[in-house]
Amino acid sequence: MSYDLAVWEGDEPTGDGEGGRVFQQLYRRYIEAEDETPPTPRIRAYVHALLERWIDMTEDEEDVSPWSDGPMIGNASGPIIYFAMRYSMCEEVSAEAARMAAERGLICFDPQWDRLRPGDGGAVA
Template identity: 55%
Template sequence: MDQMEAEDGEREPSPRIRAYVDDLLARWPDITEGEENDSPWADGPLLGNAWGDAIYFSVVWSRCEEAAEFAANLAQQHDLVCYDPQSEQLLPDLGGERRARRGWFARRR
């Protein structure tokens, strides 16, 4: 995150991140579409939180477990890694061996 935030200018979201966001929004609407009560997203537009090969997004506390589980499982389907900065863990819990081989936000190989 520090490296991404330190970059000058904006980087367009990668196709993989765009596809991931599209699938997140297929499940729950973006709050910028007037659907705040039906969505776990805490801010929007969701794609506005994406840079290059990463996205950082917040969810409302009352729906965090549901949204985190869905987002993490969906990330795996898109061959992405999901990191929860509050728990400081990769989601879903990937186990010690796999976790030790990866950096945060690194793509699965």
């Protein structure tokens, strides 16, 4: 079982409902698309920061990576990254990932709970 997050570039949604609509639009346009779109520089930088904090699953020889698949950059397309983490590690990792997104002016959205994730370390509901 995994826990998913979406992080993207853009204006701050006015609430969870708008966040969900923006997420669905970006997901359809970039994640489900047949054509690959290279990640934007800001999304690349975010992925790089995540991988400085936690090892990429593809390089994990000690089974300590929180990610459910890899390479992590393969989950990014254009202005969005949609990534999964091990459920057993999701509370700590998702809070830190949301904080790291907020520090970079990115939006973090939790598709399980259909809500925006604060960058202040708010816990998984």
